[in-house]
Amino acid sequence: MTDNEILELLNEVETGLAGRDRLVSLQASRVVFVGDTHGDTGATERIIERYLKPENQLVFLGDYVDRGPASLQNINLLLQQKIKHPDILHLLMGNHEGYALKSFSPADFWEGLEAGLRDRYGEVLAALPLAASTVNGIIAVHAALPDVAGLEYMAGIEPGSAEWHQLTWGDWQDREGGDLGTDPFTGRPQFGRGWFEEMMSRLGKKVLIRSHQPDAPQLMYDKRCLTLFTSWSSTYYVGERTIALVDTGKESRDADDITIESI
Ligand SMILES: [Mn+2]
Numbered sequence: 001m002t003d004n005e006i007l008e009l010l011n012e013v014e015t016g017l018a019g020r021d022r023l024v025s026l027q028a029s030r031v032v033f034v035g036d037t038h039g040d041t042g043a044t045e046r047i048i049e050r051y052l053k054p055e056n057q058l059v060f061l062g063d064y065v066d067r068g069p070a071s072l073q074n075i076n077l078l079l080q081q082k083i084k085h086p087d088i089l090h091l092l093m094g095n096h097e098g099y100a101l102k103s104f105s106p107a108d109f110w111e112g113l114e115a116g117l118r119d120r121y122g123e124v125l126a127a128l129p130l131a132a133s134t135v136n137g138i139i140a141v142h143a144a145l146p147d148v149a150g151l152e153y154m155a156g157i158e159p160g161s162a163e164w165h166q167l168t169w170g171d172w173q174d175r176e177g178g179d180l181g182t183d184p185f186t187g188r189p190q191f192g193r194g195w196f197e198e199m200m201s202r203l204g205k206k207v208l209i210r211s212h213q214p215d216a217p218q219l220m221y222d223k224r225c226l227t228l229f230t231s232w233s234s235t236y237y238v239g240e241r242t243i244a245l246v247d248t249g250k251e252s253r254d255a256d257d258i259t260i261e262s263i
Pocket residue numbers: 063094095096142143168211212213
């Protein structure tokens with residue numbers, strides 16, 4: 001794509017996202033959740049080919065750029081599909097889409113863009129939704145759960161705020177405790193089981209589906225916290241590409257009610 005084509009695409013996405021709730025209410029009978037793709041267009045293409053159907057909804061959990069060899073292609077493919085299928089495909093914001101709000105390094109995608117495009121991607125991607133919920137007990141975010149009083153407050157989280165930082169940057173640790181402080185090496189907020197249980201109870205949800213943390217156990221907290229990772233092509237990530245399929249017609253109480261697939 002030329003720079004002008006990209007700017008046009010970003011304008012269209014911005015118009016499409018304007019006024020939309022930052023908490024997506026999922027209504028389809030089957031919802032497919034996809035973890036970080038990080039420049040892995042092969043994973044994105046495979047998911048679109050297999051699961052982009054009128055009867056499904058697809059939720060990508062963020063981190064489309066950086067660390068993979070094809071960040072620009074991956075984000076543009078996703079944004080084009082979002083324009084074509086605005087109610088089927090949903091793109092949540094990961095910390096890597098929040099570069100304009102909180103910069104980080106290394107950031108090969110962002111650092112490789114010329115300033116004008118970098119600013120435009122930064123503005124548009126900062127408008128992506130933050131969370132998605134299903135009628136059968138699931139909340140989905142990129143990373144960890146923010147300190148909010150209830151589900152209705154998720155949509156009002158201010159990009160760049162402390163709650164936004166928890167949601168897009170937070171790690172879960174498989175141990176007791178609530179707010180475990182900030183990891184001195186990564187700068188990421190750390191949370192334990194106590195935080196998970198308190199926030200899930202406030203949200204009135206049973207299962208959290210998130211990505212962000214490829215080295216986390218896939219299942220934590222009595223199988224109620226599911227971590228997906230769907231990128232495979234970079235030097236950083238060589239594990240399986242996993243996704244989750246949810247039948248929203250029955251209650252999701254824990255991961256046993258969810259189908260986890262390798263693609
Ligand atoms: Mn992340």
